[in-house]
Amino acid sequence: MSVPTALLNDGNQIPVIAFGTGSKLKYKDVTAVVEQALEAGFSHIDTAAHYANEQFVGRALRESGLARADVCVTGKYGGRDDDVQGAIRTTLRKLGLTHLDLYLVHHPSLIVNDDVEGLWGRMVEIRTAGLAKSIGVSNFTLELLQRVVKTGMLPAVNQIQLHPYNYASWKEVLEFSAKHGIVTEAYGSLAPITTYPGGPVDPVLSTIARRIGGTPGQVIFKWVHAKGFVVVTTTERRTRLDEYLAVVHLPDLTKDEIDAIDRAGALGPPSSALVRVRELVRTEGARRAALGTMVVLSVVLFLHQLGCLAL
Structure with a gap:
């Protein structure tokens, strides 16, 4: 399955969807899940020293039999001693790669x-040495990006946690990145589904999903791509991998649909208290759920009135 690429400001290109080995995969043997991602058609693998699983990513790459040129590999500097060159050489050794x-x-x-x-x-030195074709940053604020840009060597990427509920908070960073051709990579984009279910974005995603013949998760990824960003995602399920890769073949979102997601996201996620109530309702039987919801809501409202709980 062919995945489109994003052009970086240094002339290199990266696939617009990457398989990440962080999140729940940190500190684990990820050989099998990375092999599965590569078999499914992912051609961009995102790892990091902090994840403590680079050696397993390397094993999966070797066992895949894929040519080096057919896989884009992203790594991340995780040292605190300023020895960037030493850090990337350690990463390369664990991955079994030359760059x-x-x-x-x-x-x-x-x-x-x-x-x-x-x-x-x-970082510029390791690129000059040929240890990395492109260099960038992750989780950088506007002020930090501005300082990097002033050095005269632009970062190719800024990887950030980005989803409809926090999109507005990143506006200045995103505008600055666009101005300088810095590609935004978005991780954690499925938060409206995985972390904040039941929020104002949900009905918008469902409506759009019916129109394009996809799932709410695919709609979020279409929204990310519509903004010009690269998706970084992860899963241990093959069906999810196929679902995510199929995103590139679904119809594009309309401007009205993109705006609708933006507006719903700007309303913010449901409060943690209400999320807990919804989770309780889901796990109880229909009769018990109705009674339990009434009790929990009464307690929540009582605590709110006492000033002990913010909704």
Whole structure:
């Protein structure tokens, strides 16, 4: 299954959907799940030193039999000693590769003594040395991105947690990235389904899903792609892998549909208290759920009136 690519500001390209080995896969032997992702048709694998599973990603890559040129591999710097070159060489050894397609600073917390420019300079050095074809950042704020850009060497990517409920909060960063050709990679985009079910985005996703013949999750990924962003996602289920890859073949969202998702997302996710009530309702039988909901709601409202709980 062919996956389109996104053009980076350094002339390189990366597939617009990546299989991530973080989240619930951190610290685990991911050999089988990465092999499964590659068999399903994923050609972009995203890993990181912090995930402590690079050696298993490397094993999966070797056992896949795929040519190096057929797989885009993203890694992330996770050291705190400023030895970027040492860190990427360790990653390459574990992966069994001679270079990465993309290497990112994993998090701003890795910046020692607020020396953004110094750390970025070391990132540039590993690209010059041919250890990474492209370099970028992850979880960077507007102020940090601005400082990196001022060095004269643009990051190719900023990977951030992005979904309809937090999209507005990233507006300035996204606009700045677009201005400088910095591709946004979005992870955690399925949060409206996995973390905040029952929110105002849900009915919008369902309506659009019926129109395009897809699932709510596919609609979110279509929304991410419509914004010009790259999806980073993960799953251990083959059916989900097929579902995610099929996104590129579904009809595009209309402007009205994209705007509807934006508006619903701007309303924010349901409160954690209401989410807990909904989860209780789902796990109880119909009769017990009705009674339980009345009791829980009464308690929630009572605590709210006492000022002990914010809704």
